[in-house]
Amino acid sequence: MEPLPPVVTVGTEPSPKRRPPWLAIGFALVALTAGGIGFGLGRATGPDLLRSAGATSAAPSTSSSPDVFTVDGSMTVNGSCGSGGYSDIRLGGQVEIVNQDNEVLAVGTLLTGLGSCKFNFAVTGVPKGERLYGAKIGNANRGVIWKTQQEADTDGFHLTLG
Numbered sequence: 439m440e441p442l443p444p445v446v447t448v449g450t451e452p453s454p455k456r457r458p459p460w461l462a463i464g465f466a467l468v469a470l471t472a473g474g475i476g477f478g479l480g481r482a483t484g485p486d487l488l489r490s491a492g493a494t495s496a497a498p499s500t501s502s503s504p505d506v507f508t509v510d511g512s513m514t515v516n517g518s519c520g521s522g523g524y525s526d527i528r529l530g531g532q533v534e535i536v537n538q539d540n541e542v543l544a545v546g547t548l549l550t551g552l553g554s555c556k557f558n559f560a561v562t563g564v565p566k567g568e569r570l571y572g573a574k575i576g577n578a579n580r581g582v583i584w585k586t587q588q589e590a591d592t593d594g595f596h597l598t599l600g
Contacts, residue, residue, distance in 0.1 A: 448546070464506070473539070485585065495553060504566075505565060505566055505567075506562075506563050506564055506565050506566060507545075507562050507564050507566060507587075507590075507591045508560055508561065508562045508563075508564065509535050509546075509558070509560070509561045509571070509573070509590050509591070509594055509595065510558075510560050510594040511533075511558070511559050511560075511573060511594040511595035511596055511597065512556060512557065512558050512559070512573050512594075512595075512596045513527060513533075513548060513556070513557045513559070513597050513598075513599070514555060514556045514557075514596075514597070514598045514599070515527050515556075515598075515599045515600055516555070516598065516599065516600035517599075517600040518555075519554065519555035524576075524599060524600070526576035526577045526580075527548070527575065527576050527599065528548070529548060529549070529550060530547050530548060530558065531544065531548040531557070531575065531576060532545060532547060532548075532575075533546040533547060533548060533559045533561055533573065533575050534547075534573070534574040534575075535561050535564050535571055535572070535573060535574075535590075536571070536572045536573075536582065537568040537569070537570065537571065537572070538568060538569045538570040538572075538584075540572070540582070543564050543565055543568070543571070544561045544562065544563045545561065545562045545566075546559045546560060546561035546562070547559065548575070559575075564590070566587060566595040567587075568587065570584050570585070570586065571584070571585055571586070571587060571590040572584045573585075573587075573595040574599065575597065580599075583595055583597060585599070
């Protein structure tokens with residue numbers, strides 16, 4: 439007697455169960471969102487924000503700290519300040535101290551000075567050790583005035599428009 443041939447099945451074998459593709463996409467979106475939120479929170483509470491607010495993560499910055507100083511200055515507008523072409527120069531306007539790479543080091547505001555068109559400012563917590571320091575006041579069209587650390591620390595920035 440001859441042996442029987444092997445049994446051959448006709449048709450397809452059941453494939454392993456596949457997960458729906460939307461499940462993988464959903465997990466990827468959740469992971470990316472969580473990572474983005476974590477990154478954003480880290481940036482919002484990191485040393486850059488603290489430095490621009492005039493503080494470091496170790497201790498509050500003061501001008502007596504050896505690694506920071508205060509930049510004093512004034513902004514005078516010859517003409518009609520707070521209106522027309524000078525509407526960006528007003529009480530409470532932002533003063534930014536930047537480094538040579540235009541990175542914001544510290545932020546202050548224009549305070550009341552003599553008369554209605556002269557404002558004083560004192561920006562605290564400016565870190566030492568940069569090659570150049572610039573003062574930005576008002577809109578981006580105003581430009582930046584540059585000084586060395588010694589000039590910024592001893593003379594400050596005294597600017598005039600108009």
